[in-house]
Amino acid sequence: MSKSMPGAAGDLADDYPEIWNAYAALGKATADCGPLTDREKRLVKLALAIGAGSEGAVHSHTRRAMSDGIEKAALHQVAMLAIGPLGLPRAVAAKTWIEDIEE
Structure with a gap:
């Protein structure tokens, strides 16, 4: 399991890092798109x-x-x-x- 996240999300991040990285990049883009x-x-x-x-x-x-x-x-x-x-x-x-x- 990922050290930074508990539970199923951490497991997914460990098992599918490329998917998790894409998801995290989308989260950053949405967070940065406005004021x-x-x-x-x-x-x-x-x-x-x-x-x-x-x-x-x-x-x-x-x-x-x-x-x-x-x-x-x-x-x-x-x-x-x-x-x-x-x-x-x-x-x-x-x-x-x-x-x-x-x-």
């Missing part, structure tokens, strides 16, 4: 993970946000902002997924 700050990009990615209903992605983006020094209150606000467009159950799930990493 958003690093903080804004991190919070948007968390919101997209919540919208997709992906617990693993919410965990990953929460972990990265905390590593970047983004405060817990901002992460919780992203989850609460999901109530309107996604519904209370999705927002509650997102909050619990964020809290999984905060502990």
